[in-house]
Amino acid sequence: MGADRTRWQSEWTAKYNVYVEQLKLRAAVHQWSERATAHEVSFISKRNWTIGAGLGGLAGAILWSTLSLWLAKWLFVGAFVEGTLKAKEGFLRPTWSHELIFGAAATVLYLTLFLWTMRILVRMMMSEHHLGVDARGGRAWRILIWPFSRTRAPPLLRIERSFSQPCFDQSLTAL
Numbered sequence: 001m002g003a004d005r006t007r008w009q010s011e012w013t014a015k016y017n018v019y020v021e022q023l024k025l026r027a028a029v030h031q032w033s034e035r036a037t038a039h040e041v042s043f044i045s046k047r048n049w050t051i052g053a054g055l056g057g058l059a060g061a062i063l064w065s066t067l068s069l070w071l072a073k074w075l076f077v078g079a080f081v082e083g084t085l086k087a088k089e090g091f092l093r094p095t096w097s098h099e100l101i102f103g104a105a106a107t108v109l110y111l112t113l114f115l116w117t118m119r120i121l122v123r124m125m126m127s128e129h130h131l132g133v134d135a136r137g138g139r140a141w142r143i144l145i146w147p148f149s150r151t152r153a154p155p156l157l158r159i160e161r162s163f164s165q166p167c168f169d170q171s172l173t174a175l
């Protein structure tokens with residue numbers, strides 16, 4: 001009777017340990033699946049913001065350069081002295097080169113800020129994409145490799161404890 005009870009207790013403990021291990025695996029898989037989904041949703045949102053900012057910024061660049069040329073004309077119209085230079089009919093104003101330099105400088109300033117902003121938006125978007133890929137990789141690790149890293153795997157699939165233990169310890173602290 002005592003031997004049956006001990007055998008039953010050891011079988012029950014082994015099955016319970018397998019059950020707890022399976023719950024840990026499912027919790028980790030669920031956690032990494034949720035992270036992957038959240039990063040994918042964030043990536044799509046940031047991608048849409050990046051596309052919108054890019055199109056809006058290009059439209060803004062056209063408007064900005066037009067307004068800067070108009071402002072340059074208004075600024076330099078008083079610089080033309082009637083007595084020294086005479087505008088010929090059908091030719092450019094004598095201050096056209098200054099107006100063009102002013103408009104180009106204002107446009108370069110706008111485009112520099114625009115490209116800097118786009119670089120930041122693209123970096124944020126790609127960070128979300130890479131975090132989503134990492135989370136999907138974490139999910140795959142939990143499904144495929146983690147159960148075998150506990151020395152239950154056949155010798156060809158067994159991962160050395162010295163290699164997997166730090167990864168395993170970090171994943172347990174994340175739970």
